[in-house]
Amino acid sequence: MVHALRRAGQRLRPGGRLISIRPHETQLPLVSVITPSRRIPVARLTTPGFDDRQSAADAALERVVAEGRFALNGIRNHRYRSLLDNPSQLRTYLELINPPRPRFPPGRRAQLLDLWRSSPRGSKIEIAEWIVLTALRRR
Amino acid sequence: MRLLAGTIYASIRSMPAALDISAYPPDGMEVRLIERFTTLKGRRILEVGCGDGRLTFQYAPTAREVLAFDPDRASIEDALDEQAALGVSNVDFRVGSIEHLPARGAPFDIALFSWSL
Numbered sequence: 001m002v003h004a005l006r007r008a009g010q011r012l013r014p015g016g017r018l019i020s021i022r023p024h025e026t027q028l029p030l031v032s033v034i035t036p037s038r039r040i041p042v043a044r045l046t047t048p049g050f051d052d053r054q055s056a057a058d059a060a061l062e063r064v065v066a067e068g069r070f071a072l073n074g075i076r077n078h079r080y081r082s083l084l085d086n087p088s089q090l091r092t093y094l095e096l097i098n099p100p101r102p103r104f105p106p107g108r109r110a111q112l113l114d115l116w117r118s119s120p121r122g123s124k125i126e127i128a129e130w131i132v133l134t135a136l137r138r139r
Numbered sequence: 140m141r142l143l144a145g146t147i148y149a150s151i152r153s154m155p156a157a158l159d160i161s162a163y164p165p166d167g168m169e170v171r172l173i174e175r176f177t178t179l180k181g182r183r184i185l186e187v188g189c190g191d192g193r194l195t196f197q198y199a200p201t202a203r204e205v206l207a208f209d210p211d212r213a214s215i216e217d218a219l220d221e222q223a224a225l226g227v228s229n230v231d232f233r234v235g236s237i238e239h240l241p242a243r244g245a246p247f248d249i250a251l252f253s254w255s256l
Contacts, residue, residue, distance in 0.1 A: 004237045004256070008250035010243075011185060012247055012248075017176060017250070019252065075177070082166060093160050127162075
């Protein structure tokens with residue numbers, strides 16, 4: 001990752017920006033059931049096997065700043081939410097989500113399905129995800 | 140580096156049909172975030188890990204020129220199909236990784252690593 005950032009830096013003009021957009025390292029996706037009257041959080045999805053990669057990305061960005069190639073221009077966190085009509089759509093969503101192959105904590109998937117079956121008509125399943133944007137300026 | 144710093148803004152979207160499902164942010168959100176730091180208008184942009192051009196096609200209309208590459212050939216083929224359908228002429232999609240990019244050449248204004256670092 002450091003090599004990729006260095007190479008990008010070689011091709012950026014001085015003052016140019018390097019922008020990284022990636023999933024937030026610690027704010028894990030949150031699955032909730034939304035009924036007409038309330039939001040019921042059910043589980044934060046875990047991403048086993050991906051945490052090391054996330055940490056490596058952060059470390060690589062810090063490294064090129066420490067090397068003096070870039071200056072930190074800013075960081076922004078952002079949350080976005082997706083509303084799904086049913087558990088079938090949730091299965092599709094989880095195949096597409098990034099980081100890949102998230103897991104429900106033990107028992108939480110069953111809890112979600114139980115909750116869904118008892119939810120009133122018009123309820124939705126909500127996935128809230130967080131991304132982080134890091135902007136570096138080429139020195 | 141304070142990775143938890145910054146302001147949180149929320150976007151929300153509804154997904155009416157399974158075929159429309161995307162786990163990426165809604166169109167336009169990432170471009171708005173980028174433009175909090177730098178304008179994309181008239182810029183020469185290098186996009187690393189462009190996939191099928193999902194984000195590329197959102198900002199390409201305002202950019203001057205884009206070099207976008209991804210190691211996945213199938214994704215680049217999808218991007219090229221979409222490029223032809225949209226008539227976008229200022230994007231050069233290539234199969235490869237940044238290691239294949241020559242160290243010397245015309246400089247870029249912005250290097251974008253979108254979900255690829």
